[in-house]
Amino acid sequence: MKATGVHALMDLVARHRVVAVLAFLLVFPLLMPYEALAVNILIFGLYAVGFNLLFGYTGMLSFGHAAFLGVGSYLTGMSIVHAHLHWLLAIAVGVAAAALVGLLIGHLAIRTRGIYFSMVTLALGQIVYFAFYKAESWTGGENGLRGVTVAPFEVLGLRVDLTNPIAKYYFILGFVALALGLVSRILASPFGAVIEAIRENEKRALACGYDVARSKILVFVLSATICGLAGSLRALHLSVVPIDSLHYLQSGQAVMMCLLGGMGTFFGPFVGAAIFLYLEDVVTSLTRHWMAVVGAIFILFILFFPRGVWGSLMARWQRSATREPSSPAVEQSGPA
Amino acid sequence: MSNAIEKSAPASTVTSRRRLLQAAAAGTALASSPFAINIVRAQGAPIKIGFPTPLTGAFSAEAQDQVRAAELAVKEFNDAGGFNGRRVELLVRDDKLNPGEAASRTLELIEKDKVDFIVGSLSAATQLSINAVTRERKVIFNSISQSDAINEAKDWSPYTFHEALNPHMTAGAVARYAFPKFGKKVVYLTADYAYGHEMVRGFERAGKALGATTLADIRHPLGAADYSSFLPRIQALKPDVLVLCNFGRDLVNSAKQATDFGLKESTRLVTPVLLFTSRVAGGSDAFEGVVGGTSYYWGMEDSIPAAKVFNDKFRRAYGGAVPSDYGALGYAGVRSVLQAVLNAKSTDSDKVSDAMGRLEYNWYKGNQFYRKCDHQSVQSVIIVESKSKGMKDKNDVFTVASIEAPSESNLRSCTELGHKG
């Protein structure tokens, strides 16, 4: 009876996963110690979701995704600081640039597999890092890009002032919602089935008549686009663009978040980002040895919850779901 | 009693507990005793100073010393009765030396903790991103680490103050001391980022007047662990002076490896900022004979009374330890803001900014004041030389070679920085 209760709930969640996550995110700020943290979770949640498209669903472990977060941030920031573009246009520029860089890096990197793929993406990511580091007059170099400020503006008759944390949260949530909607559609689309097939068995996917190389490039670009949007939003959030947002340690963060939450699940990365940032926030304010604590928690998760928090929940639920073969969620939308 | 807790617990965690205690105290007080009213007033809403600094990572030693010194300033102020009964509270946050983290933490301090002022930072990048957040929200930020950019009109705001030296002042002072003494043929080994370039600019400006010539400016990747591959060329150039325009661990590594390459036999090693902690960590061999600048060295207490006073306070509070250069800045940074609060009789950003701009103070190293146009603290630069023998204890690492008196003429002009007037 308990299982069926959980099942019913999860089933509902899986059917309307975007609605569910949004409903949650609407009240989310109330659960967080302060808005800036909630906004960070939104942004890095989106970043992790975008990364998960490649890592969790297609099985390609990239160490270069900071490049897309960073390019999104910088191009949005630079369009505002130097070109004085409208914020919406600036976001568009950032996202487009990230997609373009995704196309370039993806096109090169998919020639390699496994750890070599990870390393090529790492190397190409570092090259992007260096390019922005050296272009000091445009990017501010190591000092970072400052002055990404947006004057209060009107949206649908509502006055939005980004220095007001609550307003900023819901403003950014709007974009995150759109992006999550897109990701959800991608996963439920025919192409969504193809990338999972590629993850499961590349050889067979080829034999089935799928152009694996092109599919990989497409998913790489989609992933880069999502991460680029996360970057753009971050530039507006922080009103600065730190060079670190292009650093490979930032790429590593995406991996950790996916893993904590559960890679290859829809909510997993978001849950992971929330846990990661919340833990970091709490632990850092409690002890100066936060690295040890974070490291230990990380190891425990890999050893005992390899599926991640959300992933483990999903697994339990699906076990009960497969007992009732008539669960639509299983065949159509796949794991939530 | 809330006092006791504040001392025992690290500043960053006391807040919430203190609030509870206050509420309780105030509640019971109001209910009962006739002293209720003034207890409540004495407990009145605290003045909050946010203090973002890299408690973890490469410069955590300096950062934690900054915190200790800042807490000293806070304690002094509170013991002296605070600002008409309002106590000061220091909210320390770890920015992990990461500008993004620094910005988020500053947002947290302003939005959640509703701090009145921000003091802190330990790198150019973090101070600039903190500043970007504070100026947009009209919160006063007193930066206690080095940067030239923060003086420039592009980043500056009426709420921006710079307590620390900037690279231009430091490098200039070291150049004016070193070039005439050690020779005019100069090679720079420069960390490839704004701060490094700013220091080279400072040296070359001062050097031009002294007829120094630059043989080469070799830029190395920031945070490089090995410098050997840059040294053969320097060796071949045979300069009189090798200026290491880098900071902290980069300095330790490059000085150490330059020494291994035998460069010291024909060349003097000079650096704009010779950190107390780096010297302690790097050991005397690597730093033997290295000359550099600093904002403060405890050893100047022999000639500067204010330094003696400050050192003794610090020793008393922290079991005989002496304050480091950046630590001292933590003290000055907080104390200036609090003095301005007293002068302005208010915590309002504009009033305090105005009072701070008119401040003339001598907290620990002689007379200082903030320049009108960019709020750069005009102050003396101390030139120190690293000791390798005859050290009294582990803290006795430098000899004070000279002290350059404060002078606006050693700063870049307001117009050059893009300020009107």
Next chain:
Amino acid sequence: MNGRAASDILIEARQVSQRFGAFQALSDISVQFRAKQLCAIIGPNGAGKSTFFNILSGSISPSAGSVWFKGQDITGLAQHEYARHGIAKSFQITNVFKQLSAHENVRVAAQMRHARFDFFNPRARLSAVASQADALLERVGLAHLRNRSAGDLAHGQQRALEVAMALAAEPQLLLMDEPTAGMSPEETVVMMGLITQLAAERTVILVEHKMKLVMGICQTLIVLHHGQLLAQGSPDEIRANAEVRRVYLGQG
């Protein structure tokens, strides 16, 4: 059954040779396969069966010679192009999408003909594909396991699933590399039955070293030996062939 028009030749190998470094795996093989026939490539181990199979199925392109499908040169086309032309294969080592459900396995395979890069519309809309997948599962006798993940199926069931996936592409040519490898006698019987059915609608080419297994059901046999085409013809002709007896049956 001889003397048919060349028009109904489905796939053809012309002077195909393959060498790996110094080793000549195949030399100058020319074979034609007719439409709607069940054919088997046989020969002792190391005869070059699998190499020839891989060339026909496009996994490797020959070092010399060409492969023609429906009168069109398809040599050196990309793997996935073969499937699109209507050439499907099942591997020797079972090769399914382990974590996906049996139904999803077949559904993905069937989807190829309808949508490959559409990342926006719900795949639930392709109801034709879903029902085709169910039909195929029915046909290979896995309908009752549709929601079980492929990895959990028994070996024989996985082979059957592979056949269903191969059929999903509605191929004119089905290439099967030792379809009964590692199967229990019972499973083998079922599988061979299924294969004979399939051959009624399309050409099926098996690679098999258990000669007896195919003798009964095939119309044509190709015998390879040391990378050479040893013989080609109906089971009876092959039985009668002295060469074959010597090198093949001779050794059991």
Next chain:
Amino acid sequence: MGELTPQLLALQLVTGVALGAIYALLAVGLSLIFGMLTVVNFAHGAFFMVGAFLGIYFQTLTGSFLLSLVITPAVVGAVGMLAERFLVRPLYGRGIDYPLLLTFGLSYILIESMRVVFGIEGLPSATPAALRGSVDLGIGRFPLYRLALIGATAVVVLGLWLLIEKTRFGLIIRAGSRDPEIVRVLGVDVAKVWLLVFGLGTAIAGLSGVLAAPTRAVNPEMGITVLAESFVVTVVGGMGSLMGAVVAGLLVGVVFSMTSLLAPEFAELSIFVLMAIVLLVRPQGLFGKAGLMA
């Protein structure tokens, strides 16, 4: 650049080789572990760092650099074995992601524990008295210690080569790196071999730490950049190929050294560009796929 004399180039080359020596040593350890266990050890840099700290500790304790050259790797190797036995082993057969991420977490713990034990500022490291100062090579002055470093690396690599080519243990490693099944067939307890190989790899990381300590500042974060560099080397050489690790180590060292001379600002980038180019031309790295010592 006017002053590009042959002497300078030669000295630059020697410098590059000395740099490459440490890279090679680190990469050999990584490659050994990957080749045998297909574990991408993200804690390698941390083990290097621990090696540097313990190296100084034992040197001051025993008063002998040579002694600490022996003790430290043993201790670090032991730590490595503990990690393999209790943390990495449960993850075998779960793909390369999990061990990789686990060792990443482990590196955090190692870094923090060194901070706690030896302090956040790190330890001052002194060059052993016998190897202080610099010698004139005729092409310019060069630190005596770095010459010794090249020698030491050569010795270690030679020893490793003998171990792998001439001993039964080596035979097992060579077989295992191609196919673990063979090892089982040989009737060897694979688990024990894996334990030893992981220990050996981490011990080598520790050793490189001891050797590198006198040339640089020893602090808890010193392993982080080193990790990235040694990965570049391992991947350029081809994961799992010791020969590749050595060759790529020297190659990367020399490339870095030469760019530092000709275009110093691009020194850091150069090795990543090198890696990108190598992998795009040869996706398996220079010596990838080939046998361990091939």
